[in-house]
Amino acid sequence: MSEGHILVLDEGTTSTRAMLYAPDGRRLDMAQAELSQYYPQSGWVEHEAAEIWERTLACARRMVEQAGGADRIAAIGITNQRETVVAWDRHTGEPLARAIVWQDRRTAGHCAALRDAGEEAAVQRRTGLVLDPYFSATKMRWLLDHAPAVKEAGDALALGTMESWLVWKLTGGLHISDASNASRTQLMALDGEGWDQGLCDLFGVPLRALPEIADNAGAFGATLPAWFGRPIPIRGLAGDQQAATIGQGCLKPGEAKATLGTGAFVLTNRGQAVPASTHRLLGTLLYRLSGQRTYALEGSIFVAGSLIQWLRDQLGLITTAEETEALARSVADSGGVMMLPALAGLGAPHWRPDATGVIAGLTQGTTRAHIVRAALESLSHQIHDLAGAFAADGVGWHMLRVDGGMSANDWIAQDMANMLGLPVDRPADVETTARGAAMLAAVGHGLFPSLEAAFAAMGSQLTRFSPAMPVEIRAARLSGWNRLLNQ
Numbered sequence: 315m316s317e318g319h320i321l322v323l324d325e326g327t328t329s330t331r332a333m334l335y336a337p338d339g340r341r342l343d344m345a346q347a348e349l350s351q352y353y354p355q356s357g358w359v360e361h362e363a364a365e366i367w368e369r370t371l372a373c374a375r376r377m378v379e380q381a382g383g384a385d386r387i388a389a390i391g392i393t394n395q396r397e398t399v400v401a402w403d404r405h406t407g408e409p410l411a412r413a414i415v416w417q418d419r420r421t422a423g424h425c426a427a428l429r430d431a432g433e434e435a436a437v438q439r440r441t442g443l444v445l446d447p448y449f450s451a452t453k454m455r456w457l458l459d460h461a462p463a464v465k466e467a468g469d470a471l472a473l474g475t476m477e478s479w480l481v482w483k484l485t486g487g488l489h490i491s492d493a494s495n496a497s498r499t500q501l502m503a504l505d506g507e508g509w510d511q512g513l514c515d516l517f518g519v520p521l522r523a524l525p526e527i528a529d530n531a532g533a534f535g536a537t538l539p540a541w542f543g544r545p546i547p548i549r550g551l552a553g554d555q556q557a558a559t560i561g562q563g564c565l566k567p568g569e570a571k572a573t574l575g576t577g578a579f580v581l582t583n584r585g586q587a588v589p590a591s592t593h594r595l596l597g598t599l600l601y602r603l604s605g606q607r608t609y610a611l612e613g614s615i616f617v618a619g620s621l622i623q624w625l626r627d628q629l630g631l632i633t634t635a636e637e638t639e640a641l642a643r644s645v646a647d648s649g650g651v652m653m654l655p656a657l658a659g660l661g662a663p664h665w666r667p668d669a670t671g672v673i674a675g676l677t678q679g680t681t682r683a684h685i686v687r688a689a690l691e692s693l694s695h696q697i698h699d700l701a702g703a704f705a706a707d708g709v710g711w712h713m714l715r716v717d718g719g720m721s722a723n724d725w726i727a728q729d730m731a732n733m734l735g736l737p738v739d740r741p742a743d744v745e746t747t748a749r750g751a752a753m754l755a756a757v758g759h760g761l762f763p764s765l766e767a768a769f770a771a772m773g774s775q776l777t778r779f780s781p782a783m784p785v786e787i788r789a790a791r792l793s794g795w796n797r798l799l800n801q
């Protein structure tokens with residue numbers, strides 16, 4: 315068994331990938347396919363579930379072939395874009411409508427009505443989540459109200475998030491969801507075992523259409539022999555951000571990771587304590603193993619790498635994202651320039667959807683290097699504020715692990731360490747989402763007794779950035795940032 319590889323299916327928003335891992339955590343190979351995006355109306359985002367299945371299967375087959383056949387694969391781990399909803403027919407296994415993607419805002423009215431009816435506090439207490447179209451429940455209700463085939467499906471209706479859909483297709487009819495994905499639907503109470511009848515009634519989602527909630531690692535059945543020549547057991551499942559947290563080895567309370575991509579997703583391990591935020595962070599299930607639940611608090615910054623894209627595409631100040639590192643280093647400081655990067659409002663912990671961006675402190679001496687540096691610094695300022703919110707909610711950070719496209723920038727990683735006053739660690743292989751799914755599959759397959767043991771064997775080498783900034787410079791930056799926020 316220790317000879318066996320692990321096949322990870324990483325089903326994302328813009329592409330789906332299959333990756334082959336050795337049991338020691340080495341990533342051996344990868345196949346990737348783009349996914350079609352449909353925008354039928356402003357604020358609507360849809361996917362074709364059949365396409366996602368076909369492309370995921372095609373990528374998986376390439377990796378199985380690469381491994382030398384299905385008997386070289388010990389187990390499959392799946393990780394996926396969270397909250398996206400698929401409706402399909404239990405008898406035919408065919409989708410009944412396009413999938414509604416997590417970014418889709420069409421159910422804003424339904425959420426507002428629930429808020430006006432005074433439901434938010436109770437929903438947040440039970441699920442850890444605010445009332446927002448982001449989560450799956452109102453999307454499911456929308457399909458039941460508006461998609462003719464879903465309306466008419468009756469007992470044949472199956473609902474699920476992406477991992478449910480893929481497991482159903484892979485196994486030929488097993489209907490499960492893992493607890494981390496289920497916790498993003500808003501239909502599972504954080505401290506409950508299964509679906510919450512009260513929440514299903516509130517959102518109008520029939521419980522009989524939902525999958526059974528499973529652990530994040532274990533024996534979930536096997537693939538149909540038709541797909542890969544012989545059955546391969548499915549052993550690990552997790553939503554992408556939870557998988558990344560696991561793949562970063564944030565397995566103890568207070569350990570935190572930030573994925574610095576277009577936006578920044580920050581999760582902090584909360585241990586066994588059911589998280590309750592008073593700072594509008596989200597409480598979420600990190601993983602469930604042998605029925606035992608570990609939780610996380612989550613906060614998102616909307617504008618991270620997209621600010622760099624804006625500097626490049628809208629302002630023309632840079633030609634590549636990588637250039638920002640040398641530019642930031644080319645000046646001693648930002649020359650007094652400060653940036654509030656509220657290009658899409660401000661996310662956690664400020665939650666000011668109507669805020670707009672500011673560039674302050676411009677003088678005759680300001681150069682593009684100063685502006686670029688101020689832009690990079692603004693990410694550290696936002697992460698600093700998020701750290702404060704997590705601490706106020708009872709999970710102060712001991713360190714921060716970073717991944718995502720922007721984490722390749724050494725200057726940013728060092729600046730974050732400086733502003734946080736904490737070590738910032740970056741793994742050599744920043745594919746932490748897939749690594750987390752591989753670790754879960756390895757544990758589910760009995761290769762390791764725990765996630766800690768899996769991380770010890772499969773974790774990637776870390777580069778550490780230690781704080782090294784005079785306290786007065788840090789204080790001056792923070793006071794400038796706070797002036798900008800409060801003006």
Ligand code: ADP
Nearest residue numbers: 575576619620622623635636718719720722723
């Ligand atoms: P996503 O998964 O959200 O598509 P990625 O993790 O691929 O994003 O990261 C891409 C983002 O990171 C882009 O917005 C890009 O501007 C930014 N980025 C990539 N490399 C760098 C770099 N060296 N310095 C700063 N930003 C970068």
